[in-house]
Amino acid sequence: MHKKEMPKRNRKERGITLMIGIMSMIFLVPMLGLGIDVGFLFAVKSKLQASVDGCALAAARALNLGQTTAAQAATAQAHAVNWFYANFPNGYFGTYNTSMSTSNVSVFDDATNAHLRHVSVTASTTVDTFFMKWFGYNSTVVGASGDATRRDVVAMIVLDRSGSMGVSCPDMVNAAKVFTGQFAAGRDYIGALSFSDNIYLHSAPTTNFQATLGYTNGSGTGTGALDNITCQGGTATPGAIAVAYNELYKMNLPGALNVLLLETDGLPNTMIMNWYDSANSKVGLAANDNACTDKNGKTMKQGGFNTAAAIPDWTNGIGHNNLGAGSLFSIPTGMVSELYGSDPSQNGGTHYFLYMMRYWSNGTPPNFNNSVYLNGTNCTFDTGDVTFPPPTWTDTMDDISWFPTTDVFGNQLSPATNAYKSPVTMNGNYVANNSWTTYHNGVLNATDNAAYQARTNWGQNANNGIGPAYVFTIGLGGNTGDAPDAILLQRMANDPNGDNYNTPAKYSACSLEPSCVQYPAQPQGAFVYSADRTKLTEAFLTISSQILRISK
Numbered sequence: 358m359h360k361k362e363m364p365k366r367n368r369k370e371r372g373i374t375l376m377i378g379i380m381s382m383i384f385l386v387p388m389l390g391l392g393i394d395v396g397f398l399f400a401v402k403s404k405l406q407a408s409v410d411g412c413a414l415a416a417a418r419a420l421n422l423g424q425t426t427a428a429q430a431a432t433a434q435a436h437a438v439n440w441f442y443a444n445f446p447n448g449y450f451g452t453y454n455t456s457m458s459t460s461n462v463s464v465f466d467d468a469t470n471a472h473l474r475h476v477s478v479t480a481s482t483t484v485d486t487f488f489m490k491w492f493g494y495n496s497t498v499v500g501a502s503g504d505a506t507r508r509d510v511v512a513m514i515v516l517d518r519s520g521s522m523g524v525s526c527p528d529m530v531n532a533a534k535v536f537t538g539q540f541a542a543g544r545d546y547i548g549a550l551s552f553s554d555n556i557y558l559h560s561a562p563t564t565n566f567q568a569t570l571g572y573t574n575g576s577g578t579g580t581g582a583l584d585n586i587t588c589q590g591g592t593a594t595p596g597a598i599a600v601a602y603n604e605l606y607k608m609n610l611p612g613a614l615n616v617l618l619l620e621t622d623g624l625p626n627t628m629i630m631n632w633y634d635s636a637n638s639k640v641g642l643a644a645n646d647n648a649c650t651d652k653n654g655k656t657m658k659q660g661g662f663n664t665a666a667a668i669p670d671w672t673n674g675i676g677h678n679n680l681g682a683g684s685l686f687s688i689p690t691g692m693v694s695e696l697y698g699s700d701p702s703q704n705g706g707t708h709y710f711l712y713m714m715r716y717w718s719n720g721t722p723p724n725f726n727n728s729v730y731l732n733g734t735n736c737t738f739d740t741g742d743v744t745f746p747p748p749t750w751t752d753t754m755d756d757i758s759w760f761p762t763t764d765v766f767g768n769q770l771s772p773a774t775n776a777y778k779s780p781v782t783m784n785g786n787y788v789a790n791n792s793w794t795t796y797h798n799g800v801l802n803a804t805d806n807a808a809y810q811a812r813t814n815w816g817q818n819a820n821n822g823i824g825p826a827y828v829f830t831i832g833l834g835g836n837t838g839d840a841p842d843a844i845l846l847q848r849m850a851n852d853p854n855g856d857n858y859n860t861p862a863k864y865s866a867c868s869l870e871p872s873c874v875q876y877p878a879q880p881q882g883a884f885v886y887s888a889d890r891t892k893l894t895e896a897f898l899t900i901s902s903q904i905l906r907i908s909k
Contacts (some may be wrong), residue, residue: 365782372407393487398499401450406501408445409480413505415440416476417909419717420507421541422575429541430464437462437478445480452499455482469706472509472612474544478502487757503588508614508908510540511562511823512646513601514549514570517621521838522588525890529620529833530583531573532893536618537583538574542567542590546613549583552597553590554627554695559583561604561681591697594625595800598807599686599766602815606685611909614908615826617811617884618900619849620893621841622833624700625804626797628764632757633668634787640668640692641787647756668692685815688765696760698796700839759787760799767816768807770799775874777805777845801845808849812879829882829900834863835889843886844873850882851875 363814416437424427441457449455459481467473481500514533522529537547546562549570559582560569571581598617605615638664642649648656652669655661662668668691680686757891763769770788771781778798779783782789810816810828830850832841843856853875856862863886867873883903887896 359863378653382878395529397450397487398484399496401452401482402499402501403484404449405480405499408441409478409501409503410505411444412437412440412462412474413478413503414909416464416478417474417505417507418905420464420474420476421545421905423541429544431459433464433476434459434462439474440624441478441480445482449482450484452482452484456480466727467506470612472610474507474509476505476507478504503609506909508612509610510545510547510616510904510908511605511608511610511613512540512545512547512616512618512904513562513604514547514603515597515617515619516549516551516586517553517592517594517623518551518586518588518590518620519553519592519623520589521592521623521836522833523836525622525833526586526588527894528890528893529588530571530586532897533583533620534571534573534578534581535894536897536901537566537570538572538576539898539905540566546610547609548601549588549595550601550604552593553588554593554697555590556593556597556600558600558604562608591627592621592623592625593627593629593695594619594621594626595764595803595807596627596629596766598798598804598811599764599768600680602807602811602826603680603685605826606815607681607683609683609823611823614904615823616829616904617808617826618829618831618904619673620831620833620897621846622836622838624839624842625800626700627695627697628768628770628800628803629693629695629766630761630764631689632694632761633689634761635665635689635691637786641757641759641761641762643755643758648757686766692768693765697761698793698798698800701797702839709722757790759784760789762788764803766807768803768810770800770803772806776802777848777872777874778802801842805845805848808851809876811850812876825880827880827882827904829903830884831896831900832884832886833890833893833894833896834886841886843884844870846886847884848873848875850884851879852882852884854883856886858885858896863888 407634416433419433419436420429422432433716438457438459445455461479464475465475465477467475479502481498483496483498485496514536516529516533518526533549540547543564545566546564547566547570548562549559551557551559554563560566563569567579567581569581571583572579575763598619601617605617634641640657642657644657649667650656651661651667653661653667670691680688756906760770762771771783778801781798781802782791782795784790808828813830814823814825828850830846832846834840834841847867853867854865855869856864864870867875883895883900885899887893
């Protein structure tokens with residue numbers, strides 16, 4: 358067989374192929390060059406956009422610097438420019454004619470939310486081309502814009518001034534003043550209360566908080582109400598959380614970021630309760646032992662306390678329900694007083710009660726701990742029941758027959774679900790007065806429940822009140838007595854994270870702690886453990902940074 362010969366290509370055909378290849382290069386090379394130019398422009402554009410976004414966030418954060426709104430806006434603009442050029446310097450990737458100055462930064466209020474401010478930033482730069490010059494394009498201008506927001510903050514600082522704070526009291530005051538110095542006077546609203554056996558409101562949230570409370574920041578320092586705090590007494594944490602939330606509620610600024618910040622160095626041990634159950638006409642006093650008298654001068658043993666009209670006003674005319682216009686709570690003026698339970702470490706681990714039935718009042722600076730014992734005309738415990746002062750605190754526990762299931766703010770001593778401590782023994786519809794453990798667990802539960810209620814708008818519906826609050830907590834270690842309960846404070850803040858601030862860590866992530874509960878749908882705050890008083894300022898700054906981050 359003969360092989361079939363392939364047809365020979367005409368020389369003219371080979372010439373045409375060469376010409377087509379040459380002509381294709383005329384289009385392919387510019388297209389390849391265009392791709393290189395576009396890639397280069399994209400890299401510059403990406404860096405420019407990232408720089409603009411970053412400086413918008415930096416400007417929004419800087420809105421807390423300055424004593425007036427105008428000064429804060431000017432500071433924010435300056436911060437934006439500095440941040441931009443730190444990340445996109447002149448000549449970056451051969452760029453030139455970069456346009457970014459304070460005139461490129463606009464600070465303005467939101468059109469529908471008076472408590473929301475916007476920072477708008479624009480920038481542009483010129484980039485030379487490489488291959489696009491073939492088409493007459495020697496350079497091109499690249500632009501970017503960014504926007505950030507900053508909500509006004511409405512915060513209540515809740516400071517533990519119990520006796521265990523001792524030498525740490527000045528450190529707490531100084532750290533709280535550093536905290537106030539981080540926010541925007543004239544825009545943010547900051548208030549403060551302190552608590553021990555009683556609760557003292559230093560100031561409702563106000564935009565004049567730095568002059569009112571005192572502050573410390575890069576601009577200087579100033580004295581205020583916080584400087585008058587002295588530390589002594591017990592730890593009425595559940596009521597303090599409730600009163601602080603009530604101040605946020607009265608502000609009624611739903612467009613703002615609502616915050617509670619608690620600092621404490623120990624365990625809750627005091628509650629404000631009403632010992633008269635009006636629904637069932639029952640009094641939580643022991644029938645045959647206590648010497649408390651009703652309005653007719655009769656004890657329980659003598660048949661007293663048998664009608665609503667005979668129930669004494671233990672508040673002695675102090676209006677507990679007078680928490681200010683628009684308050685969330687309506688507290689009765691009847692048999693309302695405080696009950697203090699000893700801490701675990703007192704009496705060498707042998708736990709007794711010291712019933713300190715006290716009036717509740719705001720107090721007068723500088724003596725905040727001015728609650729009055731319920732002695733005299735209306736209530737005197739049996740002689741010998743109470744010995745004072747420590748370390749011999751004892752009580753036979755026979756003056757009271759039961760505890761209410763809630764304090765006067767509705768904080769539950771024995772929640773039906775997710776109770777922090779159990780068991781809390783019940784006595785019918787009441788909490789049993791059967792042991793120190795029952796009362797101690799009840800106070801811890803009420804404290805946890807107070808934070809839960811703050812994070813869920815205290816039972817209000819979505820259209821009534823300020824909405825949920827973020828809860829932040831600081832636990833201070835290194836003082837005398839019992840250390841703060843890290844898991845309780847973690848639960849209160851609804852913080853799922855473990856300890857990122859101490860080595861070794863003081864607590865684990867919530868998911869690793871059997872008694873910790875986290876609610877993903879509720880506001881997530883943060884818990885910081887300060888190992889000792891020298892680290893308190895750092896702890897307060899950590900919290901202020903977290904608040905400013907989520908306010909954007």
